[in-house]
Amino acid sequence: MRRRHGVLPLALLALIAMACGKKDPVVAPPTDTGPSTPSGGGATPPPAPPPATPGGGTSEAAVRAALLADLANVIHFDYDQDAIKPEDRPILDRKADIMRANSALRIRISGHADERGSDEYNLVLGNKRAISAKQYLVNKGIDGSRIDVTSLGEERPVDPASTESAWAQNRRAEFEITAGGERLVAPR
């Protein structure tokens, strides 16, 4: 299975777009085509790029990269819990706003667990986390049929170490565009 088309490229894209600014507009390649699964590495998203450049128009590529980065932003969970943490609510609120502004957009949420629970229960736990995130978006008015969920259990850690900080990074839900990501408009 290929592992390099998930969150990390989105984050890199945002960084590239920021680095390039308006002087060298980047045509963002679609990142939502072809087989892919969420990969680790998206735990620390880059800051949103500046919305506009003085004296010129908004860089479309930068806006797009920012939207993609917001959509890809990872949320985290407490040990053996699937409740959305208060600090992650703005991340999900932003995704809901983007999905509301882009009605063709469909996403897949993948839930992950740290290595400590039972291997097979961790598949269940990952699923619960993905469903918890989906339910949050549905409660914000997003049609549930636009959101697929899957679980990767403990099979795809961001950090394979057996430490508290690694486990905290690995207990997460990742977000991937499955359709409608070719053209994105920013929510008002």
Added chain:
Amino acid sequence: MRTVRAVGSVLFVALAGLPLAVAAQDTVRVGITYRPGVRPGLVVLPAPGLDSVQAIVARDLDYSDRFEVIPLTQPSPSDGSRGATTINYAFYRTLGAALALELLPAANGNVTGRLFDLAAERLQAEVSVPLDRTGVGDGRMTIHRLSDEIVRLGTGQWGIASTRFLFLNDGDKRIWRVDSDGAGLVPVTPAGVVVVSPAWSPDGARVAYTQFSRDGSKPIVIQTLATGTRTTLPETGGSQNITPAFAPDGRGLMFARMSDLGVSLYGANVKDLCCVERLTGGRFAENFSPAYSPDGRRVVFVSTRAGGQQIYAMAADGTDQELLVPFDFGDTGNSNAPDWSPDGATIAFHREVGGAPQIYTFDLAGRRPKQWTSSGRNEDPSWAPDGRHLVFVSNRTGRRQLFVVDTETARTRQIMTPSVARLPAWSRPIGRPQQ
């Protein structure tokens, strides 16, 4: 063609001329009286020309935990010419042995194993099987079958050498298999496909597992080992399906399906590849990791209906559900990965103790959990066909590896694998008719 010739007076009549498969179904015990917990001393005589066979058999007999295999540092001086009349019974008795095994080349590529009763000073039984004398590749399994027959001749119970483990290799996320003695390590599932939770078919010909498809779905895939043919179980292609388990008749398969409303157990007919039906109801509870009783009538599984994960049982059609392994609410750790012993008497599982899973058994007659491990994390037990050995995963030596424990002696050995090994499944005997 296999033949058994027992030299004991009554048994000679009982067994002479009968195929071994017939003998396997009765309760006749050949040779010494088998007493649990007592391991007769056994010497495996040097076998010129059969060195590989001798070494593999000696190790198999040791791993059976039914004999005290006594190494021969020097052969008996009077064993120069082979045969019953020249066995130096007194010499081997001084080593503490009750039995001696002689391996001889026989006609038609066979190897004959002869078991001598050292106290009675007589040939007790012999077995002749065709086997690959080089002891390489799949030929090793024929030698393991000889070992298992010798165990049966010596104790009345089948050995477990002619078996294999399936496991998830964490390095490449493929399922691999390895022989019971740690040899014959080969990948089973294709490269580049992430899978989990291997389960043997009862005849050892197929393996079922959960595949992580690229569209995010988790079909149950059934793979035929001999051909590599892989078939997706119908109606599992677009959903989240985990923890498959074959029914003992090889026709049924149970698994868990995850949805927005919870995790339920489903049954399917894998002979006709049809008829997926939901067996457990209940919204917002998780039921998963099923394992059948040997008669196929009941299923042990994990449920979160009381909060944490604990061990429940039900009829194979989903009715008559009950808590199986007692627990103290809020006090007992999560319990997972149940497996029903082939003799029907005992459930193995793991339970978290102080934050780390440990291997437990639950004796259905005595109804008491017994803890088998305490060092490191020990998880995902699977029963051997003899109903006394368990394979499980432990990180006691660092990274997770497979270990085998004998639940009569607590003797433990490690199966070496090159990467992290997880989720082992112990086969029924490979190539032997079902008992």
